[in-house]
Amino acid sequence: MKATREKRSLxxxxxxxxxxxxxxxxxxxNSVLMLHGSLSHRAPAMTSLTQRxxxxxxxxxxxxxxxxxxxxxxxxxGEEDEARRGEExxxxxxxxxxxxxxxxxxxxxxxxxxREGYTSFWNDCISSGLRGCMLVELALRGRIQLEAxxxxxxxxxxxxxxxxxxxxxGDVLLDEALKHxxxxxxxxxxQSWIExxxxxxxxxLKLHYQLRNVRERLAKNLVEKGVLTTEKQNFLLFDMxxxxxxxxTIKQRLVKKVQDSVLEKWVNDPHRMDKRVLSLILLxxxxxxxxxxxxxxxxxxxxxxxxxxxxxxELEPEKESxxxxxxxxxxxxxxxxxx
Numbered sequence: 001m002k003a004t005r006e007k008r009s010l011x012x013x014x015x016x017x018x019x020x021x022x023x024x025x026x027x028x029x030n031s032v033l034m035l036h037g038s039l040s041h042r043a044p045a046m047t048s049l050t051q052r053x054x055x056x057x058x059x060x061x062x063x064x065x066x067x068x069x070x071x072x073x074x075x076x077x078g079e080e081d082e083a084r085r086g087e088e089x090x091x092x093x094x095x096x097x098x099x100x101x102x103x104x105x106x107x108x109x110x111x112x113x114x115r116e117g118y119t120s121f122w123n124d125c126i127s128s129g130l131r132g133c134m135l136v137e138l139a140l141r142g143r144i145q146l147e148a149x150x151x152x153x154x155x156x157x158x159x160x161x162x163x164x165x166x167x168x169x170g171d172v173l174l175d176e177a178l179k180h181x182x183x184x185x186x187x188x189x190x191q192s193w194i195e196x197x198x199x200x201x202x203x204x205l206k207l208h209y210q211l212r213n214v215r216e217r218l219a220k221n222l223v224e225k226g227v228l229t230t231e232k233q234n235f236l237l238f239d240m241x242x243x244x245x246x247x248x249t250i251k252q253r254l255v256k257k258v259q260d261s262v263l264e265k266w267v268n269d270p271h272r273m274d275k276r277v278l279s280l281i282l283l284x285x286x287x288x289x290x291x292x293x294x295x296x297x298x299x300x301x302x303x304x305x306x307x308x309x310x311x312x313x314e315l316e317p318e319k320e321s322x323x324x325x326x327x328x329x330x331x332x333x334x335x336x337x338x339x
Contacts (some may be wrong), residue, residue, distance in 0.1 A: 103133040111289035117242030129287025131197040139329035156332040160187035190332040219243040258293040262308040286337040
């Protein structure tokens with residue numbers, strides 16, 4: 001009996017253990033199912049969160065790329081914008097928009113006789129001087145520059161002229177010269193360009209570089225700006241078109257600007273002078289028309305003004321062009337005329 005009771009108690013305990021193990025397994029399965037269900041419910045939320053995060057990253061990446069592209073475009077156009085701002089700042093602040101003159105027009109206006117309306121027949125320097133003015137004007141407008149001097153430190157007259165920007169200048173003569181400079185390969189030096197644009201070359205293949213009727217075309221520009229007028233004069237055997245002065249105020253302002261630059265506004269340092277005014281003085285002298293601006297002065301003022309002009313002419317272009325913010329091409333033109 002006792003053995004039978006023990007066997008029954010063992011079987012009961014086994015049943016209890018089996019029941020507990022079965023319940024544990026069921027609990028584990030239920031927890032696994034619950035976990036799977038919760039994960040399945042959370043999956044769309046996680047997916048949407050991932051999509052939102054990736055979308056945010058893409059938007060930020062696109063914004064960064066757009067900003068970088070804008071900065072690049074700004075940098076690429078920065079030089080041209082700076083050149084345009086330089087053009088506006090270099091123009092005479094007292095002049096109206098219609099009476100702004102280029103260097104070529106200013107030099108020609110200084111050389112023209114007021115009543116007769118033509119330059120001196122004995123002036124054989126103004127033709128090449130006007131071509132030099134074109135090169136300097138293009139440089140001041142940021143269109144051309146000299147090539148880098150390199151390790152060998154090439155001289156100004158040995159360095160080639162290269163096109164920096166082919167944007168139109170609004171002046172037909174300047175655009176024509178700029179086109180020649182841009183399309184010429186290999187590039188030419190400043191001295192060569194002055195000769196080519198003047199037609200002073202023995203090479204028949206380069207005669208097409210000559211700019212023809214420059215003085216007449218510049219005079220017509222001044223007529224359009226209301227500075228000159230057009231007349232016909234008879235010189236015994238032939239008639240000649242002349243351009244007498246009609247607006248004396250503009251020429252007086254130009255003459256006064258030249259006089260003041262070496263008298264009342266003299267700074268004794270070419271690099272502190274306005275680049276356009278400095279170029280005008282040096283190129284007017286090279287064109288043999290600077291004396292006309294000093295003719296109305298008293299003797300003492302004339303002597304002082306010419307003394308200071310000679311001070312500028314005695315400067316060494318190579319040395320001056322190496323200083324900070326110097327216009328290398330202007331000094332190269334000066335070197336070409338004074339060599």
